[in-house]
Amino acid sequence: MQLWGACSNPEVVVELRRMAETATALAPASGGASTLLHDRTFQSPSYAAAFVLGRSANGRTEWKNANGVSLKTMAEIVPAQSPSVSN
Numbered sequence: 481m482q483l484w485g486a487c488s489n490p491e492v493v494v495e496l497r498r499m500a501e502t503a504t505a506l507a508p509a510s511g512g513a514s515t516l517l518h519d520r521t522f523q524s525p526s527y528a529a530a531f532v533l534g535r536s537a538n539g540r541t542e543w544k545n546a547n548g549v550s551l552k553t554m555a556e557i558v559p560a561q562s563p564s565v566s567n
Contacts, residue, residue, distance in 0.1 A: 496531060497531060526538055529543060539551065
């Protein structure tokens with residue numbers, strides 16, 4: 481099952497989470513967290529973050545790597561480190 485679409489409405493995210501729980505795609509984990517039991521494809525980092533958090537979310541700032549660097553920061557760093565192309 482793939483989940484697609486805009487997630488400006490948290491009710492949509494709540495419904496998708498409920499559907500995933502009903503379909504046994506989410507399993508309870510420690511500390512009130514949940515574990516996805518199957519791969520999911522999302523249209524954007526924000527949609528994925530909203531699904532995980534159960535609320536509206538900016539995926540570019542919510543998703544971080546093991547060092548705590550956000551997607552937004554990584555996107556800003558990578559172009560700055562790329563060599564410039566001359567014609």
